[in-house]
Amino acid sequence: MSEAKQGPDLAAGVPLAALEDGGLLAGHVGEAAVLLARRGEEVFALGAHCTHYGAPLATGILVGETVRCPWHHACFSLRSGEAERAPAFDPLERWEVRREGDRIRVGGKRPAPAPRRLPPAPDAPSRILVLGGGAAGFAAAERLRREGYEGSLTLLSEDADAPYDRPNLSKDYLAGEAEEGWMPLRPAGWYGEQGIDLRLATRVDRIDPAGRAVRLADGAALPFDRLLIATGAEPVRPPIPGAEDPAVLVLRSWADCRGLIAQAEGARSAVLVGAGFIGLEVAAALRQRGLAVTVVAPQPRPLERVLGPGLAGVVRQVHEAQGVRFRLGEEVATVAPDRVRLKSGDEIAADLVLLGTGVRPRTALAEAAGIAVENGILVDAMLETSIPGIFAAGDVARWPDPHGGGRIRVEHWVVAERMGQAAALAMLGRGAPFDAVPFFWSRHYHDLNIDYLGHAERWDDIAVEGDLARPRAVLRYRAGGRVLAVATVDRDRENLRLEAAMEAGPLPA
Template identity: 55%
Template sequence: MTENNKPSGPDLTKGVSLTAFKDGKLLGHVGEEDVLLVQAGSEIFAIEPACSHYHGPLAEGLVVGDTIRCPWHHACFSLRTGEATRPPALNALAVWEVARDRDNIIVRRKREALTPPAAHRGAPTPEKFVIVGGGAAGFSAAETLRREGFAGAITMLSNDGAMPVDRPNLSKDYLAGNAPEDWLPLRGEDYYQNAGIDLRLNTDVAAIDAKTRSVTLGNGDRLPFDRLLLATGAEPVKLQIPGADQPHVHTLRSVADARAIIKAAGSARRALVIGASFIGLEVAASLRARKIEVHVVAPEERPMQKVLGAEMGDFVRSLHEENGVVFHLKDTVDNLDGMRATLKSGAVIEADLVVVGIGVKPRLALAEHAGLAADRGVSVSEYLETSVAGIFAAGDIARWPDPHSRQTIRVEHWVVAERQGQTAARNMLGRRERFDAVPFFWSQHYDVPINYVGHAEHFDDITIDGSISGRDCLLKYRKGGRVLAVASIYRDLDNLKAELEMERSHA
């Protein structure tokens, strides 16, 4: 249903002509429900029109085969079943039956909704699968195992106190006060019970023994496994200056971190954000939404220049400045004495809230102590298997052979972690599925989204189509004549097409 609570377009139960379609799609309604008609080849499908992730408009998405991809965050759905086939969406969409009489299309009854994965499909097996980590990759793997029909034991060990959550929301809408906390969990507590997933929160893992195929917990208990997934994620880099351990100095990674910042923001008048990373600037934007004065200190000449280039970096800076953020670039914080921050330049900033966003580092200790091959991350094959058979790694810790960039890479993107969790789960089941998804992430700054697909650690040149300052652009990052990555602002369909082109280039 649209925002004005009136159904969109024609009544599809009365029939519509193919000539009414635009770019192979038509938005209409069945009763009080909005329905999107999609032409894919010679077939016509009827599906719920809003992505189940953040309600992106699928009418503006990309049809690939018998699937449709969301223009906002690149989720993918089966047009036949409504199933969410690629993250970040988890929930299926409703689909309707379609009848066709030549060029006249009539939508009939809604099909029964897909049921979430059950605890057991078939007889239980003696196999024991253990997942270490409660983030995107670990959750996605556990859910995929059940979707794929695995009936053995799944134990998910997380040192966090919260159930797996939608982490990108922590620095965006939730921190800004635009999303309630009950939106954060990826699934409710009952999901884990119904799916037979033994989720253990506040649980530390002390060691992994590859020879005995067991995990030692922090309390000394030992847990045997037949297959293991390491998805320990990353942790914020700590600020190594005097005063960094004061209670008003925060990092942001967990729900507990976000709650602490929100609590402090309730009485704060001026915030200091150390670091002009994506996380740092998203925090700056969220704190400005709470009407707090914000200063950003970073050593770079331009924010995000290394990833996005000079012109996009200048735009990001001006966007934040238009919204009241004060930058102190080419500078660093030397010490924090109470509320007083002294910069290397000699400048002083009084701030009653400090948030440090100077990057994260992968949690590799468990893997290294277990003897797994590592190189600035846990080394994995194209199947996400480590140097020890039966032990897999996914998410922020995994360094894998990327077929598009033709390099071995490690990235810290939410959607990549989710997609790797899916692939790792299937390979734990013996499927031998290569991980070849093109990396994707998005960043939100006030009302401006930046979508980025591909991976370019270095680039020779950037071509810009459109206007960055006009907030309508597509940037291509090239090295050696090859497009390695594409960034866009409000060119969502073009960004989806770039992703598809990269996929097909190495298929």
């Protein structure tokens, strides 16, 4: 049976009793895969697969009148099909549902909802500028148009490529498993159709808050009523002799990734300096390309600072089983494009060397404009900076965390997209305090899937439920009697439930 025809024929109907309140059922209508969702006495029929990466929504959960994707936590309205939260942007299709006695039948496809139109408002911005074409910048521009904003909208990006799926740079695309066409977040013509003035390879020279304008490097001035700074972060080249050599690689942009792939095609070995998420995902991708990979880092275990010793040990075992060699607890003395010398005196030769030594927020424009900066651009709960009318979102922004307390800055793709969406609403005067629970995912080969919720820079202890040896477990990171963060291994639906619980209030410690 084809994937499209899995499950019951919903056009023929199913008993209402087959779908409990809060339940999900995958079936089909003709060749189309359709999902039934029940909330109380109402039953909804929608597309069965997430519009982000195609995950089966039947393995997700219902929260209120939404269905949430089990893979990357996209959220869709049951009534409209709209993608309410990133990382999905496209809506689900909808079908008519008829109740005939104790049976439910699915009829024809329903038309897409009419585009929203904003009611006139005397203080509505007529010109919005977005600095940065990454996750937050794209998500903000997309949401502004989806919300019915019809004013001038300009998206400035230093990147030569239109907004693309950055997480794939260290995952499937680098491994050779994702096609070129999968990378753009929208087709090239979409920006013009939406009236978004997308300017690529454009460098901003300064922000003029008093003049309410942005000055470009070519001397042009662009006025704004609202400004969103979404300049992201940039790779750190550590103060190690040789690290500034452009031939020593870093990975941040699509151009960086193309260069890495080109070099990997003629290479037999690689050294990665740094055992963070990017370094390890690159290690996995290069192993899939057949390169011998060595990872060098000063920590005793990869990712221990984020995941703790138990799960970090599992990560190391998975990579070692795939042939990755680790030189942990080692410090680098010098780097070159073809070798790394350790402080121990050992030298590791390689055909390519890549630095995975973290990133730093790109705050220079904000700082020069007099905007408050401290390990990122400081914003309030509405993502507005210290200067009214100027907002910040994504990797560059540091915001008040309603879940863990204090201020946090998070370098995760989904968080940046959700912040961009929240900033769009705030700029229109329709926002609410940003309170999303931080979420990220990390995949290592096809053997280890880690989903992480919340934010824990330190913890008193880690409570483990399940078995890390399988590995299939839930880890709770606790401090001061509170659960600050949760990591799950191969328990997608449980991670969704925990996210909903964290949104509602603190988890039991």
